[in-house]
Amino acid sequence: MSETVVLDVEVKSPIERVWHALTDSATLSKWMLFKSNDFRPVVGHTFQFREAPGWTGVVECEVIEVDQPHRLTYTWVSGGESNLRQSTVVTWTLTEADGGATRLHLEQSGFRPEAKQEIGGASYGWKSMLDQLQSLLASA
Amino acid sequence: MGDVYSAVADPTRRQLLRLLADADELPLHEMTARFPVGRTAVSKHLAVLKEAGLVSDRKAGRETRYHLNAAPLREIQEWVSFYERFWTERIDRLKDLLEEENG
Numbered sequence: 001m002s003e004t005v006v007l008d009v010e011v012k013s014p015i016e017r018v019w020h021a022l023t024d025s026a027t028l029s030k031w032m033l034f035k036s037n038d039f040r041p042v043v044g045h046t047f048q049f050r051e052a053p054g055w056t057g058v059v060e061c062e063v064i065e066v067d068q069p070h071r072l073t074y075t076w077v078s079g080g081e082s083n084l085r086q087s088t089v090v091t092w093t094l095t096e097a098d099g100g101a102t103r104l105h106l107e108q109s110g111f112r113p114e115a116k117q118e119i120g121g122a123s124y125g126w127k128s129m130l131d132q133l134q135s136l137l138a139s140a
Numbered sequence: 141m142g143d144v145y146s147a148v149a150d151p152t153r154r155q156l157l158r159l160l161a162d163a164d165e166l167p168l169h170e171m172t173a174r175f176p177v178g179r180t181a182v183s184k185h186l187a188v189l190k191e192a193g194l195v196s197d198r199k200a201g202r203e204t205r206y207h208l209n210a211a212p213l214r215e216i217q218e219w220v221s222f223y224e225r226f227w228t229e230r231i232d233r234l235k236d237l238l239e240e241e242n243g
Contacts, residue, residue: 055225120214120221127218 004109005122009130011102013137015094018102019069021133022092031132033125034059041066047074061090070094076108078118086111086118106130142191144212152177153185160195160208167203 011018021027023041028034034049043066049059057078065073072092079085088110095103106126111119148154152175159171168186172179186206189195193212197204 117221117224120218121223121225124215124218124222128222 001113002109003111003113003115003119004107005111005119005126007106007123007126007130009104009106009134010097011104011134011137012100013102014100015069015096015102017137018094018104019072021137022072022094023066023068027136031136032129039063041068041072064089065091084118086115088122104130142188142193144192144194144215147188147192147194148213148216150185150188152181153189156182156185156189157194157208160206161210163207165205165207167200167205169203171206 025037025039028037028039033052035051037049038047043063045063047061060077061074063074065071074090076088076090088108091107093105097103108122172182175182194209195206196209197206
């Protein structure tokens with residue numbers, strides 16, 4: 001059995017704008033903790049998230065599913081080859097809500113159950129990133 | 141809902157949480173007896189904890205009984221986990237650096 005981090009937020013922006021924020025490399029850098037990435041919304045594309053403040057770690061990813069503007073899935077491998085390696089999958093699901101808002105559902109699955117620190121850290125990390133995403137979309 | 145971080149920032153409130161963690165449920169007078177501050181002060185601290193969702197209370201006859209709800213503490217645990225990851229790596233780097241200097 002593996003553990004999953006799940007988060008749900010409602011964003012007061014139309015679905016296409018939220019999709020853009022999740023899939024545009026420059027926009028990702030504005031709200032993700034990681035200051036650089038080479039993401040492209042193309043199935044099979046491999047990319048990295050890097051340069052998180054205070055952390056030299058790199059997250060290795062591969063795009064698995066792109067269903068604009070509803071679903072985006074990529075693998076998320078952190079910890080390199082060390083014993084802290086976590087091989088997980090991140091899935092974003094977007095649903096149109098009333099009043100031009102968007103419901104955003106995030107799942108990161110595949111954590112080893114004993115990796116309490118990684119699970120807690122991912123949970124906090126996504127919460128703070130989603131806060132930044134919400135303020136970014138609210139300001140623009 | 142009050143902020144869980146400010147709720148636990150005060151030593152008296154942390155001690156109240158500790159007391160409640162060890163007991164299933166405690167009435168106000170029993171907690172007051174353990175603190176040098178008065179009943180009103182303890183009551184105010186409990187109100188802050190309640191506001192943060194960390195304690196709940198119920199009336200039992202003439203007294204109010206309190207018990208711990210630890211769930212909001214998860215937020216702090218997650219926050220610590222997140223930063224622990226960074227610190228673990230920093231400490232490793234410091235160790236490497238010191239070893240290089242020695243070598």
